[in-house]
Amino acid sequence: MQPGRLTLSETNSLVAHQFETLEQQHLAGWLGMWIFLATEVMFFGGMFAGYALYRWAYPGAFAAASRELEVLLGATNTLILIVSSLSMALAVHSAETGRRQRLIGFLLVTMALGAAFLGIKGIEYLQKFEHHLVPGSGFVFAAPFQRTAQIFFSFYFALTGMHALHMLIGEGLLTALVIRAWRNAFTPEHHAAVEITGLYWHFVDIVWIFLFPLLYLIERHR
Amino acid sequence: MTTQTITPRMYVAVFAALATLTLVTTGVAYIDLGVFNPVAALTIAVVKATLVVLFFMHVWFRGKLTWVFIGAGVLWLAFLIAFTLSDAVTRPWIPIPTPWTGSALYPGGPGSGGAER
Numbered sequence: 001m002q003p004g005r006l007t008l009s010e011t012n013s014l015v016a017h018q019f020e021t022l023e024q025q026h027l028a029g030w031l032g033m034w035i036f037l038a039t040e041v042m043f044f045g046g047m048f049a050g051y052a053l054y055r056w057a058y059p060g061a062f063a064a065a066s067r068e069l070e071v072l073l074g075a076t077n078t079l080i081l082i083v084s085s086l087s088m089a090l091a092v093h094s095a096e097t098g099r100r101q102r103l104i105g106f107l108l109v110t111m112a113l114g115a116a117f118l119g120i121k122g123i124e125y126l127q128k129f130e131h132h133l134v135p136g137s138g139f140v141f142a143a144p145f146q147r148t149a150q151i152f153f154s155f156y157f158a159l160t161g162m163h164a165l166h167m168l169i170g171e172g173l174l175t176a177l178v179i180r181a182w183r184n185a186f187t188p189e190h191h192a193a194v195e196i197t198g199l200y201w202h203f204v205d206i207v208w209i210f211l212f213p214l215l216y217l218i219e220r221h222r
Numbered sequence: 223m224t225t226q227t228i229t230p231r232m233y234v235a236v237f238a239a240l241a242t243l244t245l246v247t248t249g250v251a252y253i254d255l256g257v258f259n260p261v262a263a264l265t266i267a268v269v270k271a272t273l274v275v276l277f278f279m280h281v282w283f284r285g286k287l288t289w290v291f292i293g294a295g296v297l298w299l300a301f302l303i304a305f306t307l308s309d310a311v312t313r314p315w316i317p318i319p320t321p322w323t324g325s326a327l328y329p330g331g332p333g334s335g336g337a338e339r
Contacts, residue, residue, distance in 0.1 A: 034288055038295035045299040049306045056310065071248065078244050086237040089278045090230055195280070202278045206271045212244075213263035217251035221259070 014190050026192040033196045037203050044162070044207055051155045051214065061148035065141070066218035068133055069156070070124065074216035077120050078208060084113035085205045092198045095181075095191035103194070104181050110201065111174045114167055121164055128153070156215055163211060166204045173197045228283060236277045243270050 019025040055062045091106035132140035134157070135150040177197055180186065186194060247266040255262060276282040281292065 030284075031287065031291065034291040038291050038298075041295040041299050042302070045302050048299075049303045052303055053306055053310055056307065071251075075244060075248050079241060082237060082240045082244065085240075085274060085278050086233055089233045093228065093230055093233070199279055202274050206274050209270045209274070210264075210267045213247050213251065213267055217248065217263055219259065220251040221254040 022189055026195075029192045029196050030199075033199045037199065040203060044159075047155065047159050047162070048210070048214075051159070054151050054155065055218075058145075058148045058151060061145040062152050063219035063222070064145050065133075065149040065152035065156075066215065067220070068131070069216045070127070071216050071220070073120055073124055074212050077117050078212045080113050080117045080120070081205045081208050084110050084117070085202050087113065088198045088201045092191075092195050095186050095194040096188055098188040100181060100184065100186070103186065104178055107174055107178050107181065111171055111178070114171050114174070118164060118167055118171075121160065128157075159211055159215065163204065163207050166207070170197075170201050170204055173200065228277070228280070232277065236273050239273055240270055 015022050015025055019028065087106050087110040091103055091110060094100075094102035094106055128134055132138055133153055135154045139146075139150050139153070141149040174197065177194055180193065243266050247263055250262050250266070251259065253259075275292065281288050
């Protein structure tokens with residue numbers, strides 16, 4: 001028997017009774033995650049549609065309010081998430097090739113980058129509170145957009161807040177993967193959880209890829 | 223379900239493309255392209271998302287069944303945004319009785335650029 005290969009009985013113990021083979025089980029999990037991600041597209045899509053509607057109705061207020069966001073922090077966070085996606089992809093590759101230490105290492109790097117993203121997001125939120133840019137009675141904005149700029153910031157907090165919540169859930173999922181990898185739960189034949197969690201992490205990255213230009217980069221040339 | 227055809231070098235190449243496009247989209251935002259600024263921003267975002275889906279998410283290397291679910295997500299997102307905007311954009315084409323024109327969403331008429339408060 002090849003080292004690192006599973007015996008037939010070991011393989012059978014990993015396959016749930018409704019599946020014929022480990023590969024079929026992996027495919028079912030893969031498609032299940034894609035179906036969930038399609039519902040996530042609808043979830044974020046509702047907010048994106050609302051954003052499009054109000055940006056069209058109040059172009060001046062959206063441009064003026066967008067200029068209050070710090071492009072440097074937004075761009076840095078975009079790059080951090082892209083590096084974290086690379087690290088996640090390399091973690092999946094490590095699981096496929098059966099390298100446990102590398103798998104744990106890349107998962108930890110991904111988690112650290114996710115935490116850095118959330119830290120920078122926290123700094124930005126703090127600045128918004130300090131600059132009176134949180135919608136509500138304390139909101140202060142230059143005329144003539146005192147009221148309509150609040151609509152932009154409502155979308156800003158709703159979209160980035162839901163995205164940050166997804167990042168937090170991702171950090172939890174990665175923690176579970178690290179623990180399972182530590183306990184030697186993954187082999188080249190059995191690593192579906194790593195790949196499927198990777199799909200989720202990459203999806204959250206894609207949401208931010210759209211949020212960055214739509215929130216931070218409106219009419220910057222003026 | 224393994225994807226042995228993908229090498230770490232390919233992942234790094236995709237990452238380099240994504241990082242470059244992030245810098246491009248930031249730079250382009252500071253150039254006045256008129257109505258094409260949002261078009262450029264969204265085009266670059268779609269290209270970046272496609273790279274992530276095809277390579278980081280392994281869709282390029284897997285069966286066609288995944289495309290059914292991706293296609294469904296993208297199609298319904300397009301419906302959601304297109305029909306929402308087509309309603310809002312076409313409303314002023316039909317005369318509306320005067321008491322209704324001062325709605326919260328459309329002060330002074332939608333898209334007229336007037337009376338944003």
